[in-house]
Amino acid sequence: MPDESFAGVSPDAARRLLLAAVEAFAERGFHATTTRDIAGRAGMSPAALYIHYKTKEELLYQISKVGHERSVTTLTEAAGSTESAPGRLASAVRSFVHWHAAHHTTARVVQYELAALGPEHYTEILGLRHRCEETLRQVLEDGVASGDFRVSDTRGTTTAIMSLCVDVSRWYRPEGRRAPEDIGELYAELALRMVGCGQAHPGGERRS
Amino acid sequence: MPDESFAGVSPDAARRLLLAAVEAFAERGFHATTTRDIAGRAGMSPAALYIHYKTKEELLYQISKVGHERSVTTLTEAAGSTESAPGRLASAVRSFVHWHAAHHTTARVVQYELAALGPEHYTEILGLRHRCEETLRQVLEDGVASGDFRVSDTRGTTTAIMSLCVDVSRWYRPEGRRAPEDIGELYAELALRMVGCGQAHPGGERRS
DNA sequence: GTCTATAGATTGATAGAC
DNA sequence: GTCTATCAATCTATAGAC
Structure with a gap:
């Protein structure tokens, strides 16, 4: 259980991306994290991120x-x-x-x-x-x-x-x-x- | 007087680059800082950095x-x-x-x-x-x-x-x-x- | 030692098929 | 909504003239 703070976020893919981003940002920092890394951790393609988040x-x-x-x-x-x-x-x-x-x-x-x-x-x-x-x-x-x-x-x-x-x-x-x-x-x-x-x-x- | 901690660094260009890097890293963080920015703050071309520092x-x-x-x-x-x-x-x-x-x-x-x-x-x-x-x-x-x-x-x-x-x-x-x-x-x-x-x-x- | 120019890789973000 | 493919920009680092 990584963090229940974002349990209310939907749809499911958006929440998974958010949790993946938290993990990646905490580990390497914002600027050292790539959108590919976040999407990858959430089990999605690099482009999928931009369906749920603009940037x-x-x-x-x-x-x-x-x-x-x-x-x-x-x-x-x-x-x-x-x-x-x-x-x-x-x-x-x-x-x-x-x-x-x-x-x-x-x-x-x-x-x-x-x-x-x-x-x-x-x-x-x-x-x-x-x-x-x-x-x-x-x-x-x-x-x-x-x-x-x-x-x-x-x-x-x-x-x-x-x-x-x-x-x-x-x-x-x-x-x-x-x-x-x-x-x-x-x-x-x-x-x-x-x-x-x-x-x-x-x-x-x-x-x- | 930004910082006398690096007063002993020579040659002069190497010290200027170091001070510029301290400034830039403190302001934006390591990953958000470009080598161009560092060299620019030190009043030099982007390539000059690599004469004094390998990376x-x-x-x-x-x-x-x-x-x-x-x-x-x-x-x-x-x-x-x-x-x-x-x-x-x-x-x-x-x-x-x-x-x-x-x-x-x-x-x-x-x-x-x-x-x-x-x-x-x-x-x-x-x-x-x-x-x-x-x-x-x-x-x-x-x-x-x-x-x-x-x-x-x-x-x-x-x-x-x-x-x-x-x-x-x-x-x-x-x-x-x-x-x-x-x-x-x-x-x-x-x-x-x-x-x-x-x-x-x-x-x-x-x-x- | 410093420059201009650029290679080579990677990045954020988009286009268009499904 | 998700994918593959890719664009355009940017970055680190190097090559070669001076």
């Missing part, structure tokens, strides 16, 4: 859009609960990191092939990303206001936490030691520490 | 090698001082982050275009990177042993800190709010917090 860039755009929407939803749902700020931060980072590990192929394309998008598509996707960062920053602001967090530079700290989460998709390998759940848990703990809300003794209970 | 990949290899060596040196020197573990960690992160911001074009190529290297060059550069990570991990181990740090998963936390530092080269822009020094300082503070050694009250003195 190679449109494939990247669809991947970026759907992928970004998924990851933004994951983050905002976790960050928007009614919990305390520490709970929301931990939950947001845990979910966001889990997504970037579990869907590391899609995530890699979404995060690192952005520059290959056409100007208008690029701007659109950048907007989604901006909303994502703002959501996280709001959690930090709330935590500072409630006295749970001690952060001198919320904007810079938000960027740092985002870097941490996003970069998981770059180095994560399914054969590796850690499962997506474990990484999410570790990173949630690290994020809490970064905002001055971590416990001193790892492994025990938080906030006695 | 386009060799240009990337030279950049990756010199760049990686510089960043590794920066990190290991800072991490290898005789200070306490917290001092060494702060110093290492501060220097490493500063380098990735100040040399963000070179750093971006070094960190994100690795996959375009030939297999043997790729393996060689990966070795440098591995040494880099081991150096940082040793600081964390030392800090845990001395009781300064409280870390349950040193390997995972090392990866996280490396992600943080490296990712700076991806989002850093010279026109941005923060200078490389400021980012280095903030990230050193964040790294100390991640290992359970941060102060609760930002802006004050550390370790009273």
Whole structure:
């Protein structure tokens, strides 16, 4: 099961092409991937691609859009609960990191092939990303206001936490030691520490 | 002054080509960059490139090698001082982050275009990177042993800190709010917090 | 060492049969 | 909708004059 993010795409051939493109883009990057390679992975002739997508860039755009929407939803749902700020931060980072590990192929394309998008598509996707960062920053602001967090530079700290989460998709390998759940848990703990809300003794209970 | 990392490269034309390649690769990526573009930026004809470099990949290899060596040196020197573990960690992160911001074009190529290297060059550069990570991990181990740090998963936390530092080269822009020094300082503070050694009250003195 | 010119291969995308 | 065949453009790298 490579990725269920594109399960809703139809017809079948269009979805197969999209999944093949995700795989190829994640492996070699957009510019190093040929349309022949994508079509081949989907078990079709080079020309078949252009029945379902107008250009190679449109494939990247669809991947970026759907992928970004998924990851933004994951983050905002976790960050928007009614919990305390520490709970929301931990939950947001845990979910966001889990997504970037579990869907590391899609995530890699979404995060690192952005520059290959056409100007208008690029701007659109950048907007989604901006909303994502703002959501996280709001959690930090709330935590500072409630006295749970001690952060001198919320904007810079938000960027740092985002870097941490996003970069998981770059180095994560399914054969590796850690499962997506474990990484999410570790990173949630690290994020809490970064905002001055971590416990001193790892492994025990938080906030006695 | 784009980058002094390649000041020692001679003859002059070879260095100009290398700097042009760094610029182009950082801007568009290796595969989206043409040899014509590189030669053009260096003020030469397309063919002139091949007098100094056998292939386009060799240009990337030279950049990756010199760049990686510089960043590794920066990190290991800072991490290898005789200070306490917290001092060494702060110093290492501060220097490493500063380098990735100040040399963000070179750093971006070094960190994100690795996959375009030939297999043997790729393996060689990966070795440098591995040494880099081991150096940082040793600081964390030392800090845990001395009781300064409280870390349950040193390997995972090392990866996280490396992600943080490296990712700076991806989002850093010279026109941005923060200078490389400021980012280095903030990230050193964040790294100390991640290992359970941060102060609760930002802006004050550390370790009273 | 640098140029102009170009070979040789590959690419994104299209035409037209089925 | 999918195929085979192919166009036109572009790319890396080389040949040979100066």
